[in-house]
Amino acid sequence: MNSLLLTGGRVLDPANGRDEIADLLILDGKIAALGPQAAKDAPAGVKQLKVAGLVVCPGLIDLHVHFREPGQTAKETIATGSAAAVRGGFTSVVCMPNTSPAIDNSATVALVHDRAEAAAAVNVFVAGAITKGIAGEELAQIGSLKNAGVVAITDDGHCIQSNETMRRALEYANMFGLPVMDHCQDYALVTDGVMHEGYWNTVLGLRGWPSVGEEMIVARNILLAAQTGCHVHCQHLSAAGSVRLLREAKQRGVPISGEACPHHFTLTDAAVAGSEKFWSNDGKGICGYDRMSANLPVWPSYHTHFKMNPPLRSAADRAAILEGLADGTIEILCSDHAPHCNYEKEVEFDFAPFGITGLETELALSLMQLYHAKHLGLAELIAKFTINPAKLLKLPKGTLAVGADADVTVFDPGREWVFEAKDSASKSLNSPFLGWSWKGRAMATIVAGRTVWVEQTLAGGV
Numbered sequence: 498m499n500s501l502l503l504t505g506g507r508v509l510d511p512a513n514g515r516d517e518i519a520d521l522l523i524l525d526g527k528i529a530a531l532g533p534q535a536a537k538d539a540p541a542g543v544k545q546l547k548v549a550g551l552v553v554c555p556g557l558i559d560l561h562v563h564f565r566e567p568g569q570t571a572k573e574t575i576a577t578g579s580a581a582a583v584r585g586g587f588t589s590v591v592c593m594p595n596t597s598p599a600i601d602n603s604a605t606v607a608l609v610h611d612r613a614e615a616a617a618a619v620n621v622f623v624a625g626a627i628t629k630g631i632a633g634e635e636l637a638q639i640g641s642l643k644n645a646g647v648v649a650i651t652d653d654g655h656c657i658q659s660n661e662t663m664r665r666a667l668e669y670a671n672m673f674g675l676p677v678m679d680h681c682q683d684y685a686l687v688t689d690g691v692m693h694e695g696y697w698n699t700v701l702g703l704r705g706w707p708s709v710g711e712e713m714i715v716a717r718n719i720l721l722a723a724q725t726g727c728h729v730h731c732q733h734l735s736a737a738g739s740v741r742l743l744r745e746a747k748q749r750g751v752p753i754s755g756e757a758c759p760h761h762f763t764l765t766d767a768a769v770a771g772s773e774k775f776w777s778n779d780g781k782g783i784c785g786y787d788r789m790s791a792n793l794p795v796w797p798s799y800h801t802h803f804k805m806n807p808p809l810r811s812a813a814d815r816a817a818i819l820e821g822l823a824d825g826t827i828e829i830l831c832s833d834h835a836p837h838c839n840y841e842k843e844v845e846f847d848f849a850p851f852g853i854t855g856l857e858t859e860l861a862l863s864l865m866q867l868y869h870a871k872h873l874g875l876a877e878l879i880a881k882f883t884i885n886p887a888k889l890l891k892l893p894k895g896t897l898a899v900g901a902d903a904d905v906t907v908f909d910p911g912r913e914w915v916f917e918a919k920d921s922a923s924k925s926l927n928s929p930f931l932g933w934s935w936k937g938r939a940m941a942t943i944v945a946g947r948t949v950w951v952e953q954t955l956a957g958g959v
């Protein structure tokens with residue numbers, strides 16, 4: 498019998514309202530007991546992991562990652578992506594369908610499931626495309642995708658422009674009980690913008706991607722969610738207006754939700770002008786960095802690791818995202834982990850692909866910007882990585898209830914470390930946060946009772 502006893506940790510399980518120092522027993526891949534019963538029920542010779550001083554919570558879920566299979570394995574594979582996930586403390590991920598070819602039919606879903614079965618250290622869930630080839634025109638076979646096991650549909654990376662097509666997609670998705678996730682971008686307003694439209698794009702001479710390009714589609718989604726009754730989840734929100742719209746719609750009971758990524762609530766568009774401009778304008782106080790600190794991270798202007806879609810926005814937008822997370826308007830945290838090869842990013846800003854990696858840094862950034870900065874309590878923060886995404890996608894995850902799958906994350910909210918290229922398991926290194934100092938780190942990642950990753954200093958305890 499596979500068994501593991503985690504002793505002396507702070508068990509934090511928002512799904513069941515638990516926050517206490519307790520032992521946790523895992524037997525045969527399931528949570529078997531919690532508290533005093535755990536040691537009593539443990540079989541002779543049980544493997545032990547001493548986790549006193551650490552937080553033990555349900556395995557973290559990232560519902561927005563790009564593992565690039567099939568078709569773009571130079572950037573990432575399911576194996577390397579999931580290796581990055583476990584280092585970040587994640588036990589489940591949801592892969593986006595904008596692969597090559599797109600995941601818009603049951604055969605491609607099966608292919609990803611097979612690859613995950615063979616190569617992934619984490620639970621890999623799949624989001625199917627809304628339209629064929631993610632072209633925004635003809636609907637994919639949504640029922641067939643559901644039968645193949647997708648947990649949601651989205652055209653992420655793209656956005657359906659026709660309101661009529663989106664309406665029909667929501668009607669079909671609703672019949673099959675699938676949430677629809679949307680990358681909110683109005684093409685007519687955004688055109689070929691590469692960074693936030695505001696002060697800095699004017700200074701830098703780069704074409705602007707205005708906030709209203711996102712807000713317009715968030716408003717559209719709210720209206721269509723109300724019309725159809727289908728749940729719409731707005732992906733990677735970046736703009737203050739989006740948060741306002743969402744807050745108001747949720748108060749009226751519209752089936753709508755949203756997610757935020759750490760880069761959007763940490764950085765701003767000033768970062769595209771280089772580190773000097775960033776630290777002297779919007780960087781003050783983020784992640785515990787003092788403006789006068791001697792070891793502030795340094796980068797040049799026009800650095801393509803600060804190019805993502807939607808773009809980094811103004812300090813006011815960043816404050817609105819933080820406020821939305823604090824008051825519960827935004828219920829879910831995710832990375833939008835989007836690996837790209839060095840040669841693709843080592844070009845002029847205009848020509849670089851959008852996107853950054855994030856799985857290995859999102860827990861630390863969230864702890865610093867939300868918990869250490871006192872916007873959120875630890876339980877509320879963990880809920881946004883566990884039970885909230887599990888509820889949205891109806892996954893039997895995100896809980897430490899007895900009998901549940903033993904997906905468990907152990908982390909140290911106070912652990913100090915530096916994110917270095919040599920420590921990354923991702924195939925790509927397009928992160929704006931290389932060399933940054935953090936406070937808060939995953940220490941062990943357990944999937945179905947198996948310890949798939951453990952931080953060096955804790956490794957002796959396994």
Ligand SMILES: [Zn+2]
Pocket residue numbers: 653654655680732733806807
């Ligand atoms: Zn997207």
